[in-house]
Amino acid sequence: MKITRSAPLPAGVEDAFAVVSTQEYQQAKVEAQTPRATATVTDRAGSTVVRSERHLPTAGMPGPVVSMVGDTLSIIEQQTWGPARSDGSRHADLALTVTGVPLKLVGTIALSPTASGSTLVIDADLSCSIPLFGKKIEEAARPAIDDSIDHEVSQLGARLT
Numbered sequence: 001m002k003i004t005r006s007a008p009l010p011a012g013v014e015d016a017f018a019v020v021s022t023q024e025y026q027q028a029k030v031e032a033q034t035p036r037a038t039a040t041v042t043d044r045a046g047s048t049v050v051r052s053e054r055h056l057p058t059a060g061m062p063g064p065v066v067s068m069v070g071d072t073l074s075i076i077e078q079q080t081w082g083p084a085r086s087d088g089s090r091h092a093d094l095a096l097t098v099t100g101v102p103l104k105l106v107g108t109i110a111l112s113p114t115a116s117g118s119t120l121v122i123d124a125d126l127s128c129s130i131p132l133f134g135k136k137i138e139e140a141a142r143p144a145i146d147d148s149i150d151h152e153v154s155q156l157g158a159r160l161t
Helices: 013-020 023-033 063-071 134-160
Strands: 003-011 037-044 046-055 072-082 090-098 100-113 117-128
Touching: 003 100, 003 134, 013 023, 013 037, 013 100, 013 117, 013 134, 023 037, 023 134, 072 100, 100 134, 117 134
Parallel strands: none
Antiparallel strands: 003 117, 037 046, 046 072, 072 090, 090 100, 100 117
């Protein structure tokens, strides 16, 4: 399932990336979604790696998910940001996995300059490899992923204004 989202930001790419690449912002962002969350930001050979882990209750989720993972769903996200490109943009590889469920999101994040600030674009594929139930799990997961993207844009926008 293809997921593409775009949002304007009220600051330039470097200002937005300066926030994205801080431990304090990343930890506050994930804790605002769930109290059982951690985030780390590390520099690795010219890249900035943002890794977060969220632990969410499964109450209200589809039965097949609950039967596979139990009472808690663990979501691991990694963003690997490269250096600024010649046009001033920043790009990251995005990978999200769910412990105990063959559900993954793989794609890219781009911060690109605009006349009034910058734009954040997420372009990814969500897939679940469970026969018969895979598409239903993807459809059930989609709103949570959309909400998470909206949350990130909201948190980042608030920090930039």
